Amino acid sequence: MKTKANFFQLLLILIGSAIVFNSCKPKGPADVAMGDAASKVYVAPGKYDEFYNFVSGGFNGQMSVYGIPSGRLFRIIPAFSVNPESGYGFSEETKPMLNTSHGFVPWDDLHHPALSTTKGEHDGRWVFGNANNTPRVARISLKTFRTEEIIELPNSGGNHSSPFITENTEYVVAGTRFSVPMGNKDVPISSYKENFKGSISFIKVDPQTGRLSIAFQLRTPGFNYDLSRAGKGPSHGWFFFSCYNTEQAYTLLEVNASQKDKDFIMAVNWKKAEEYLAQGKGKKEKTRYAHNVYDEKTHSATSTIEEEVTILDVLELPDIVYFIPCPKSPHGCDVDPSGEYIVGSGKLAAVMPVFSFSKIQAAIANKDYESDFSGIPVLKYESALHGEVKKPGLGPLHTEFDEKGNAYTSFFVSSEIVKWNVKTLEVLDRVPTYYSIGHLSVPGGPTAKPHGKYVIAYNKITKDRYLPTGPELTQSAQLYDISGDKMRLLLDFPTTGEPHYAEAIPASLVQPNSVKFYKIEENQHPYAAKGEGQARVERKGNQVHVYMTAIRSHLTPDNIEGVKVGDEVYFHVTNLEQDWDVPHGFAIRGATNAEILIMPGETQTLKYKPEATGVIPFYCTDFCSALHQEMSGYLRVSPAGSNTPLKFSTGVIESPSPGAGR
């Protein structure tokens, strides 16, 4: 009896200690949003979100638009990638948008959105985006949510430190990630130190039209330019770029570019560069780059190949560029709202340096240099330093700011957001992200006037956070409440493409300007039919131009005969509607391109080459009305050389046979 009791006692102790032991094991990332999180992100049906979130699509080459706090996806704006859904890159009008010096490029990698600013604050006019692979910058209108302009960047390879903008959107900069030989020269890769150069393009933005032009390019030493931010307030007139691979490695960079204790933050005095430019110190060089502009009145893009760029060589022109040592391959290089502090995030570093603009100025004035790099002064680290954030986390990447003097830094390796005070450099709070956060975004976070309230994490890995979809999983963002002392996770939301970076802007700055439709009387498209009376078909050699109109619920003309095999048929479809949210679509059987979507008042063109005879149906693809299914027509294709007369009609019953027509 007694042994039995002892045995039970032993068993109980065993079970008890097992429970205690297990509860001591580290917890998995099972933490869920707490308390009233659901009500904080709930936007009731028919109500609007407080912020627009412009999220880059990374490798999908597009820009997506989400609502915050709900995380709902509203729209995907095609920028650098074709979009068969709308016809972007397929319609005759939009094909020139994707033209480059290499010809038509249907894809790119869009990493960073940048919202235009006035006096350092968001103004809701445009959002810019960069093409990483074939270097370009796009400007998207926040009235139409369409890409209006794309400019290519010569002498660049990997347009990564882009598109960051100056306080009043004077310039959009585009720094090359990969240094390359200038002028596409054929040289040995091993001649990197000798032949490879960096290029920082300053793209001027017309304050009224937004039109882009490359004002000048800084020719800089050959290494990698990663990210950048403009100065603001007192530091307006300066730009800061993070640089890595100052080792100038050209192979196995993960080892060879990680050797030095410190790389650089490059401080650029662009006002000085402007002075040199005005003095005619720039050198004009022959080159080739495409400049593509979409005209809202002709509803068409034009592509121009520019052949000259002005170079300012920072090795020859002193006082434009200074280097500030920054630990271990800096990635993020972020300027606080006051413009005084510059945060360098060495992605392999144990501390995070915060530099002071006034100290940098003093160091330059006192020539407080520790050395030079190819003749460019390198400031003393301590002379430029405001202080270091100690033990912040592992793998710091990017920093944004709130309106209360706090900074929020993402840590890729330790997968967390760390909140710290910009002045005292004291770490205040940390929250995990799921998983491996890259960029983060606070509404207005990179501007002089942050709106705070939320920080959004854009993660690189989702693993077990959503229902699995095979080896390729959804990408995601996470929304955190930062209104209190502690950050609180509110919401996970999946995203399209790779949500690389994003900016959030109060809806009130964008919503009232949103265009509802294009005015038909302002349509200057050369092939527009601004009324059914103008609808017609014209033949010019083997080109057949169909001036077609679309209005609920018919296409005019909807019977077309006299087209022959070998012809090129251009369907120029004008949407005659003058009402909100009544697009029409157009598709024809066997077209080897895509459909087109035509907004009210707009004209778009689909090219079609019939390869065989027959009667080919076409129809409206956008469910427009109760009689949408009736919105269709036929194209008769006759053999090449036949003499079927060209004719077209709508609503004409020629020879009523039993059961046909009325």
Next chain:
Amino acid sequence: MKNLTPLSRLLIALSTLLMVAAYFVPLWQILMWAPQYPEGLEMKIWINNITGDVKIISALNHYIGMRHIEVSMFPEFQYMIYIVGALIGVGLVTSFINRRSMVVIYTVLIVACGIGALVDFYMWGYDYGHNLDPTAPIVVPGMSYQPPLIGTKQLLNFTAFSGPDIGGWIFMAAGLLAVGTLGYEFYLSRKKS
């Protein structure tokens, strides 16, 4: 011939001046809502024009065979400016020549014009709502689409409202002033006799 009190003359002058507003603000409005048009569509009737979402309303109405609304459909727009002008003229004469009988004439005219306008509008609405294209895509047997004269009416998926706009209300105020003045003068004459 009885003279008017200074107050009555002032009231008639005021009534007359109010009617000048008819040239500058819409007189009548038709508002429509549907599930697809939560923001509503509006049509404003002026003394010689129609404004608002007329094209959109016409485009929608073609499904049920209603005609496109055009300014030329309304011969009234040609002469309404003169009728109101004449009314204003009579009003000014009334307050000027100072005869009680003129108040009677002015009041009868203004009330008659109001009633006449409503009758005319009803007749147009009847024709517009009943005289449908027989080949229209949507023909609902027995259904007609006459807009309400005043008030709200459900027409298929649309809720239609019809009622006075600013000008209409001002016109009514002008009429009420005339009727009130007449009543006041009547009261005075009975008190004296």
